[in-house]
Amino acid sequence: MPEPVTAVEVAVPRPVWRTYTYLMPREMAGGTLEGCRVEVPFGRERLRGWIWDRAKAPSGIDLKYVESRLDSVPLVPPSVLALVRWAADYYAAPPGMMLASAFPAASGIRMSVRATGRPAPDGPPPMGLIGSSFVPVDDLLPGFPSRSILMSQLSELEAAGHLESRFEPARRRVDRQSLMVVPALPPDELAGMAVRLRRRARAQASILEILSRSSERVLLGSLLREADASRASLEALVKAGAATIRPAEPAAAPDSAGLLAGRVVESLEPGQDEALDRISRADGGVFLLHGVTGSGKTEVYLRAIADSISKGRQAVVLVPEISLTPQLMARFESRFPGRVAVMHSALSPSERTRAWCDLSSGERSIAIGPRSAVFAPLRRVGMIIVDEEHDPSYKQQELPRYNARDLAVIRGSVEGVPVVLGSATPSLESWGNASSGRYGLLTLPSRIGSRPMPEVRAAVPPRSDCEPPPVPAEMVEELAKNHEAGGQAILLLNRRGFSPSRICRSCGRRETCPDCGISPTFHSRGGILRCHHCGWWIKAPVRCPGCGGGSFRTDGPGVQKVEAFLAKALPGLRVMRMDRDTVSSPGANWEILARFARREADVLLGTQMVAKGHDFPGVTLVGILAADLALAFPDFRASERAFQLVMQAAGRAGRGEIPGRVLVETSDPNAFAAAMAQDYASFLASELPVRKLLGYPPFGHLVRFVWSGPDERRVAESARRTMAGLEVEPAVRFLPPAPAILQRLRGRWRYSALARSARRPALRRLIPSVRDSFEKTSPKGVQLDVDVDPVDLL
DNA sequence: AGCACGCCGACT
């Protein structure tokens, strides 16, 4: 006899590592349940969650009922649902949070259904209302006792093959004018105002503070989001004369002709040809495409995708967010007109919904986007590309932690399609997989058109006792010469602000972030000290709070110091700065890049984002300042990152007809020998032995545990108790917890412990036992974070 | 993460 109710496990979008059991009346539990959204009572809240599974048996007493069922079938295709399950398990992430990452913010999406033509003679009632053209399910609602029951019946019909469904934007496209906010006062006045308002009007202060450091104008929506402020707070500031609001100029439609000037579709070099051939013939598997910058990796991607499209399949292309520029989009769009959907965080909610629906319905067949695009709702994927596969931005650094590059590989195997991981500087993990034969290795050894690799030289850092110039004399000369010869230059210094700290000349005091315990960076714009870990800031004191002295020095370079220095040293050069402070929102870098490409500046100066994959034919000189900083970074990946940074930056030089030169400022040229020779093999030769010795990737796998909380002693105690009595398999090396490198972050003390093993299953078994032990020792005010395959150990 | 319950300081 059938039960009158069905029990289901529901995942809720909360940081909880379990699902909850609910009951559903049979009449709403028909057809496919897994992945459907439901509304459930949760504590005193009402939440929208997802059915994760059918429950074993309604064992618990006092189960609550699902209030309503929102879908007949999951919004995402089965492959994506499978990917989410795998990811939640592998990364030990809360299932509901992983689902939330993979699903669209669903407001604004509606479902329509139509009959497939297969007759359903005794079908349930909705069938009579559904013809061969799509009808919105909302229109069917009136004849039914509840949405839940309609969904249940539609689900049964679809499972039996009588129906198919489609998702589309609920509203007609309304091109609402987006608004820009323009500062109306100089930055230091804005900052001053912010200080005065801090107590009385937090939201206004926070808006002012953002405006004070953004160079020109910001999108109203993203400003309010970042400031966590309301429109009313902004209007108050407009009234006070601090800012004005004006409509944005219509987004320049990607002008393919202009953006693609000088780009001819050439015939393939032999290396490209062979790579493409192997990819196209594969019916699955992973390829590592290792090609130096300028070797034509993108052309290989484009042709591999074209091949897939010609077979009636679709493609997912992952690109680091910072490299997702109009230039790149235009290149794809011109190759595949009308088929490309970009999933970018600069999109408005309605544009995002539109892109999502177009991919879901198959109207567009190529999804391009950053990390989250690995969950693109394509239903007939034939090819997955991950460009710059080594890029750390593929790893999400907050819950749910996942690495989109690795999920791409899993999605490829779920869908049974090839995955191409491309890089000029492959991660050691991918290199390891290629050399063990798990991945196919495809190599593009030279630049296309036999363009020479740039010539790379070391420059000696200036020696001086107190405040040395931030740019070596040799580099100043090169910049001048390069400018005279009509070339543009890129200058990279991977450090924001004016200087990493500001010190009292008489007593040596430097300020400290109260929440992170580190010295805040001095920003000349607005004259503020800002903590880059948490965003805390103060107006830089005029008198030293320690001794009352009024004279300060700075102790090292930042891009702003370089900017100020160049203005004096080379007044004839037009310098454009690009860093987190001038690029405050996604897409804000596009305008800077476009202006530099139009040669409205001679030098593009900035942090690592200047090195990320833009083609500027006019650039004949690249300077990397204070390269030693990258090596001094306290992390096991420092050498790898330093190598990648120098290689990537060097790759920007000589993309046009004129060969390029690269200058690397370092006091230890030997340490950069591999990068300067642009020789991946010699980088491997120096780095692999170190990794092997430590048992780090690619020779071992890592899982990192971080205990954190506001009370240091409790955190330390919780870490100790968690570990006490924990049984660890012999295959796993588990180092005891110790204060993390970032000992305190955002007001929380941090302890971390690292587990490593060559055997992944053993490592994975460890995670639940650690979490169990943590929960049993019932810590108050302490949180445990698990980071599988960490990209850094800070 | 929310959200409420709970037990101690400064307000009408």
Place this chain on the structure above:
DNA sequence: GTCGGCGTGCTC
């Protein structure tokens, strides 16, 4: 006497 601070604990 209450209002509210956020410490603590729970959510089927």
